[in-house]
Amino acid sequence: MRYQAEHKIAIHQKIVKDAARRVRAEGMTGTAVGAVMRDAGLTHGGFYKHFRNKDELLTESLSEAFGQIGDSLAQVARRAKPGMEWKAIVKAYLSLEHCDHAEWGCPVAALGPELARANQQSKERVLAEVMRYRNKLAPMMPGRRRADKERAFFAIYSTMVGAVEIARMLPSPAMREKVLKTARDFLLRSF
Amino acid sequence: MRYQAEHKIAIHQKIVKDAARRVRAEGMTGTAVGAVMRDAGLTHGGFYKHFRNKDELLTESLSEAFGQIGDSLAQVARRAKPGMEWKAIVKAYLSLEHCDHAEWGCPVAALGPELARANQQSKERVLAEVMRYRNKLAPMMPGRRRADKERAFFAIYSTMVGAVEIARMLPSPAMREKVLKTARDFLLRSF
DNA sequence: CCCATAGGATGATTGTTGTCATCCTATGGA
DNA sequence: TCCATAGGATGACAACAATCATCCTATGGG
Numbered sequence: 001m002r003y004q005a006e007h008k009i010a011i012h013q014k015i016v017k018d019a020a021r022r023v024r025a026e027g028m029t030g031t032a033v034g035a036v037m038r039d040a041g042l043t044h045g046g047f048y049k050h051f052r053n054k055d056e057l058l059t060e061s062l063s064e065a066f067g068q069i070g071d072s073l074a075q076v077a078r079r080a081k082p083g084m085e086w087k088a089i090v091k092a093y094l095s096l097e098h099c100d101h102a103e104w105g106c107p108v109a110a111l112g113p114e115l116a117r118a119n120q121q122s123k124e125r126v127l128a129e130v131m132r133y134r135n136k137l138a139p140m141m142p143g144r145r146r147a148d149k150e151r152a153f154f155a156i157y158s159t160m161v162g163a164v165e166i167a168r169m170l171p172s173p174a175m176r177e178k179v180l181k182t183a184r185d186f187l188l189r190s191f
Numbered sequence: 192m193r194y195q196a197e198h199k200i201a202i203h204q205k206i207v208k209d210a211a212r213r214v215r216a217e218g219m220t221g222t223a224v225g226a227v228m229r230d231a232g233l234t235h236g237g238f239y240k241h242f243r244n245k246d247e248l249l250t251e252s253l254s255e256a257f258g259q260i261g262d263s264l265a266q267v268a269r270r271a272k273p274g275m276e277w278k279a280i281v282k283a284y285l286s287l288e289h290c291d292h293a294e295w296g297c298p299v300a301a302l303g304p305e306l307a308r309a310n311q312q313s314k315e316r317v318l319a320e321v322m323r324y325r326n327k328l329a330p331m332m333p334g335r336r337r338a339d340k341e342r343a344f345f346a347i348y349s350t351m352v353g354a355v356e357i358a359r360m361l362p363s364p365a366m367r368e369k370v371l372k373t374a375r376d377f378l379l380r381s382f
Numbered sequence: 383c384c385c386a387t388a389g390g391a392t393g394a395t396t397g398t399t400g401t402c403a404t405c406c407t408a409t410g411g412a
Numbered sequence: 413t414c415c416a417t418a419g420g421a422t423g424a425c426a427a428c429a430a431t432c433a434t435c436c437t438a439t440g441g442g
Contacts, residue, residue: 008419027305029220032399045402046420054400102307108357110304114218116293116359123362130360154357154370155350155377162353166299166345168307169321171314179345186346190381199389223429236432237390245430 012050015040019061020068024110025103028058059125065107066129070136077140085140086156087188093160094184096177099167108157109164142191152191159183203241206231210252211259215301216294219249250316253306256298257320261327268331276331277347278379284351285375287368290358299348300355333382343382350374 018039022031033054034044051057073089080088092098093106102110108130115126134153141152163183167176209230213222224245225235242248264280271279283289284297293301299321306317325344332343354374358367 011419025308027220027308029218030308033401034399042419043421044400045404045422047400048402049419102304108360112356112360113293113301113303113305116356117216117218117221118360120362123360126360127362127366130357151373151377154354154373158353158357158370158374158377159346159350160353161356162349162351163345165303165307165352165356166321166349169299169303169309169314169317171311171318175318179349182342182345183349186342186349186381190377202389224431225429233389234391235430236392238430239432240389 008050011040011042015042015047015050016057016060016064019057020064021103023058023061024065024105024107028111028114033057055122059122062107062111062126063129065110066133068104069106070133074136074140077137086142086152086191089137089140090156090160090184090187094163094180094187096173096180099164099176099180100173102168106161106164109161109168112161112165156187156191159187199241202231202233206233206238206241207248207251207255210248211255212294214249214252215256215296215298219302219305224248246313250313253298253302253317254320256301257324259295260297261324265327265331268328277333277343277382280328280331281347281351281375281378285354285371285378287364287371290355290367290371291364293359297352297355300352300359303352303356347378347382350378 015036019031019036022036022039033047036057037044037047047057051060073092076088076092077085098105108115115123118126134150134157137157138146138149138153141149141156143149143152160183163179167179170176170179206227210222210227213227213230224238227248228235228238238248242251264283267279267283268276289296299306306314309317325341328348329337329340329344332340332347334340334343351374354370358370361367361370
């Protein structure tokens, strides 16, 4: 290889990261290949030296996005006092900060319905990501047995996703915070 | 007027209804004006005899969609035994039937993130719809005072929206039902 | 029975986007 | 120093969509 072996890989990673951000901000349909390449400081044509097509980029950036918040929330839990892990996750997820920055946040909250419309094959891939996500966070959830924790994960996660999504539709920060707080209080009292 | 006064209104309503369906199935960006007109048995050009632009159609069809499930859920509650109203709503919303038919379902679950990306003006309109929706359903919610019922509405609604959205991403009906059931059990035990 | 009118159809225009063939150029081995 | 190569740039293409000017035709009042 003429260029350092790392070079192409580094560029590829940068494109994926920029796409992971843009996709959450503008949706999968709303994200143009050209825009992502511009983010990465490149032009649209070179795109196909890195990806077979747009779908491949979307798949990789989804994976990147799931990895990002999965790790971020796991870290929040690690910094929490013992027994408070899941509460720390709820507070972080239901923060105004997360609500107002979909581009760095949970891809389910940012892209749910679009993922729901994907074809069977894409859904299988999404499933794998969701399971990876769940496996990362379920241990921090309330409950004794593994199965209890997994059920708790889905109950809590459902509430968090819905609350953030509803809040994001609202025009004022005060209203958003009110919805978030309602969900926070509800969850923190429920387990 | 040459044609019966009702004629244009009837066609207009049909277009809006077809759009309300298509928008929930394919998203707002994903819905083409031409496709909606074909649904209505017309061609794309005549569209602008009925709407100033696509945005006006989207606004009207959103309103239609909110009206549809608002009424539908209110009716479900009316058929329930006294005191069981909110439980009936939860069961209907978290049914596999609703999950598998986004095109007739709740627009928040079907379009949440897209609505979140709308401009301030559109969000104000969405807010009005959400409030209309809340006012219709809050009286059926658990709690003594009006404020309690409204908080309960947002807590329950958050969980329902999130659960349906997560379920819709999953590839098999069995997995979808599992997520729905987890949320159902969680909510029915929580109030 | 005729014709002014408004709803609807046709077709063009403009802008956007995904994709690809082709060209350019920096690189580092010989 | 020179050149084969691969990453990236340019520009073209086809699809598709929103919008609109213009045309067509069924209607029902005169």
